[in-house]
Amino acid sequence: MIAETGLIALWLAGALTLLQFILGAVGLRTDREAYFAAIRPVAIAQGLFVALSFLLLIWLFLRSDMSVKLVAMNSASVKPLLYKFAGTWGNHEGSMLLWVTVMGLAGAFIALFERSLKTRTLVATLAAQAFISLGFYAFLLISSNPFERMFPVPADGQGLNPLLQDPGLAFHPPTLYFGYVGLSVAFSFAVGAMITRDVGAAFAKAMRPWVLGAWIFLTLGITAGSYWAYYELGWGGWWFWDPVENASLMPWLAATALLHSVTVLATRDGLRAWTLMLAVVAFSMSMIGTFLVRSGILTSVHAFAVDPERGSFILALLALYIGGAMALFALRVGTVKEGSRFELVSREGALVANNLLLSVILALVFIGTLYPLFVEAITGDKLSVGPPYFNLATGPLALMLVAVMAAGPLLRWRRDNPRTLLNRISIPILITAASLFALALFTTGMSILSLLGMGLAAGVAIASFAPLWKRNLRRTPMHTYGMVIAHFGIAVALVGMASEASFTEEKLVAATPGDEIVVNNWKLKFEAIEPVAGPNWTALESRITAQYGDGALHPINPQNRMFAAAQTQTSEAALLTRWNGQLYVVLGDGDSEGRWQIRVWWKPFVTLIWYGGILVALGGLLAMVGRLRRGYKQRKQREFAEAML
């Protein structure tokens, strides 16, 4: 019964979405107030029904109801509760249901709380949002029904992919989806504003929290995904420019550009057409990301849907939405006025530089990711584009971007003097020069890119705090602090990346218990191999103690796990985190002479990469809360003033 109720709730939500779209579209055409009034409750009801449907699916997973095909294929009755729960979206149908759920809830949220937009723009936004959701409802109900029953009922399920059995699964996909869906809201706002020709500062202010929110989630999702891959896959890398990683990076790049251009639109009423364009691109990138990952066109761990029918369905949706939005943009862009103008050396000028550099990087990631598919489709040649290309093509641009990031916040709006700018950032420039000199002198084996990155990061870390210089810290707005922290986070992450790339030390040994392994200042003693058992796996664990210099002994015990349900083996790396880096140990296979393959890395300051990512997201959060609070206060003041009149 639970499954049937869930399916009914999903159909009802789909029907309400159709109603929401019709109310909006017809209402806008015929200008009927009654339709405008009805669209809010419909959007809220839609959100509630789809959320109910998703909750019921979670319940089915928690109960391990094997008569439901999706549960039987992707879960098993002996499995920790957390993975039963997270397993709900660790598969194709469940993750698509999560997508529409977040989208429905976002629509309900707009209907409930958005008060600053003009009614017509709000209605158009909700109608656009419904139009996007409709495609996903059709997709779920027609080609991937998550509630399908299975007969005969199997005795037990097939289990979840062991690589996915990790707390990371509970966190990484939902955060990315929140980000993608947040961008869909920004996109709906842009479509709404284009339809009602209401592109201006008020629209930008209404859209900004959604862009910020989406961007925070994307930042967290990518950071978490990177760390997850780093410790789970056991190869010690944190980013491989894998197509699936790129699929999550592209929306982030677009959202970062959009975030900065929407600020120009909200503050100075400039860059109108460009901001609309970016909103369209940002959502297109999240759709393309979903398509790449879901369609199985790139076969990897993430592609649980290796099914051409579904692939074509998503491709059709993609063409419809992106094509439609581009067409609307092309039709309406002529009527959108340029907005205020500004000089090259100005805050806006720096933000334009930021946007252009981010767009070029985005285009390069896009080309590099899809080029092999394109070539294979045309000539049949298979080729690979990987880290050597992406690092060389985007690295220098990213460093330019970071340099602009240091200078931008110190510039005045509209126009500024290049000489006073040079004055303001003289200290960061000196620091960069000094660290470059020191690094070149005292280190060996750093690549030029890492060297420049590290030197630049040192200067930028200081420069990011410069906007607070000589200001009353208690009256500085919260969003300024947000910017400072986010920019500082970029510098922190950059130090981590450069350090990991330059100073990592690796040791591979075939060791027998009793052997000692030395890496950097670490002494590792391989004590023994012992079997251990978990809830749904057995493992061989190597007992190792690690000692830094003459310091204390720390246990570090990597494992080789066998999962009974899936008959697969995974290696569980063991990590030891110190303030100055991470020790990373992987246990490999044993041979007939009782030797075990052990792989050890010492990665100085590698954790800064993810701390930096968290700081960036934290900065975004401060900015969002600050902006929302300020918007709320201003509205209250306005309402009060109107009441007095």
Add this chain to the structure above:
Amino acid sequence: MKRLLILVSICLVAPVAAQTSLPPAPYADRQLDDPQQEAAARDLMEELRCLKCQSQSIADSNAPMAGDMRSQVREKIAAGESPEAVRSWLVERYGNWVSYDPPIASVVTWPLWIAPIVLLLAALWLARGRFRKPKDGE
């Protein structure tokens, strides 16, 4: 009991171990003695695709074939071959698919390498004339 568990676990792991030990690949998981050669081999291995895996370099893969390739790379580097020579030897055998570094001088892949410059110029062209000129005397 403990012994039994070890025995069972080893039996489960054994088929995997047997696969890796079939072809003679002495340097699959053994580093070269010369740290500079090892670093060169390591850099190259990170740029070679494991042909049997999904989006992994041979440096990161546990697949037997990746082990063979690692051993070949290390042996050739130890014999004094340059990393680029080893790369082109592998590309000759397996095609461009094996290298994550697309060649510049190739009919198929040169557009990738001029893309950054073309895009940057396009961006500058897009921005040109959009800015107000600074007024004289200010």
